[in-house]
Amino acid sequence: MLIEEGAIARVGPSLAADGAEVIDASGHLVMPGLVNAHTHSNQSIEKGLCDALPLDAWMVVASYGGAGATLGPGDLYVSTMVGAIEMLESGTTSVLDCPRCDQRWFDEGMDRVMAAYADSGMRANVAAQYSDLDFFGSLPLALIGEVRPDRRTGTVDELLGRIGPFLERWNGKHPRLRPMLGPSSLPRCSVELFEASVALARDQGVALHTHLLSAKSQVPIARERYGGSTVAFLERIGALEEWTSFAHAIWLDDDEIARLARSATTVVHNPVSNMKLGAGIAPVPALRAAGVPVALGTDGASSNDSQNMFETLKAAALVQRPAAPRERWPTALQTLRMCWDGGARALRQRIGRIEPGYRADLALLRIGDLRLAPKEQVANQLVYAEQGRSVDIVLVDGEVVVRGGRAVRVDAAGVRRDAQRLVDRIWGTLADRELRSAEVAPLLERLEAAVRALPVGFDRSRG
C-alpha cells in the first residue's frame, strides 16, 4: 500500500517509492480503522457511574447533573483525551463526538475539545451540543396529569450566536477535524431552535447530528409537539439530508422507517448503551432492509461505559438475534460494513476502505494474537473474538499514532494523572446527584409505568 499526503495512493505489489518511510506489516492484518459514529467526550471520566437506571432517570444522575455540567475547558481537554486514547489503542481512528460544554465558557471549552483531538492524532467530527428546554420539558408529563412551567435554558439567538463562531473557527481549518451542529435531542429542543439549527447547517454547509427517539417516552412528546411523528416533522423541515445523522432511532414505526429510507440521512446504532439503559432494541434489520444507511457508535462513557468499538460490533451483530427472523440477522461482515461505510457516511469522510483515494486511516493487528482459524473467516474473528487486544499499529491520515499498542503522540501517564484528579472531583458530587435523583424518582417511576403501557413502536415479529 502506497500512502501519499495522508491518502491511499495505490494498493498492490512492488510499490517502492524513493525516500518513502516503510512500515513493515508482515505478521499483521491490515484493516480500515473503526469509526465510532456517536459518543460524548465529556463523559469519558464517568465510566461505571450508574447501574440499572432507565434512560430518563440516568439523565438526572449522569447527563444533566453529571460531568457535562461542571467540566471547565481544561477538564474537557483531559476527558476528551482519555476517550481518544482508549479509542485509538483499540483500533478506532475516527469519531463523531457530541460534547456538552457549559455555555459560560463555550468558546474556550469547545476549542479545548478540538485541541485534544488535534494533539492525539485522531480524526474527529465534533458536534457541539446545546438545547433550550429543561429536563422536565423533555418529558410527556401530561400522560400522568403533571404540569411544569415551560423553562427555557437559553434563547435561539444566544445559543446559535455561540455556535456560529465555533463553526467559523474550525470549518476547513484542520485536516482531521470538522465542526458540526449538535442540537442535543428532539425533545430537549424547541421547534424554533431545531428549525433554526437545520437552517444554519444548510447555510454554512456543515453537518448536523442529534438524538432521535432514544426512549419510548419521546413518542408521546412528538404527538404533543409535532402533531404526530418525529420523522415526519424532520422531513417537513428539510432535516432528512445527506448531511444529517441521527443517533439511536429506536422507537420508529413502519411509516418512519419508510420516510428514512426515502431520504439520504444516516442512522447511528448504539446497541450497548441502548441495552444498558433498557431503552429498547433499534429496528436495524428493518432499517437495513429498507435501504437506510446505518452506522455504529458506543455512546458516551456514562451509558456504555467502554469506548471500544469491537465490543459495539459484537453487540450490534448479536442483539437482534433473539427477536428477528434468522434471514435478517446481521452477519459479522455486514456489521463491519455498518461500522466502516455507515460511519464514513455519518462523518462525510472518505474513510473505511482500503482503496486508492481513501484516507490512510488503518489499524494493523498482530495475526499471532488473533484467534485465527481459516483466513476466510477473519470477519467473524474480528467481530466475535478480537476485542482490540491485537491492535499494534494505528495510522490516521497516514501518520503513525499508535505503536506497540500505545498512543505515541500523547503523554499518557500525564493524562492519567490529570484524569484521576478530575475523577476524584467529579465523583465527589455523586451524593448530591443521587439526592436530586431520589427527589424526582417517584415522578419518573409513575411516568415510566404510563409510558410502558403505551401501544406504540415497531412490529418486531416481522423483523
Ligand SMILES: [Zn+2]
Ligand atoms: Zn448520546
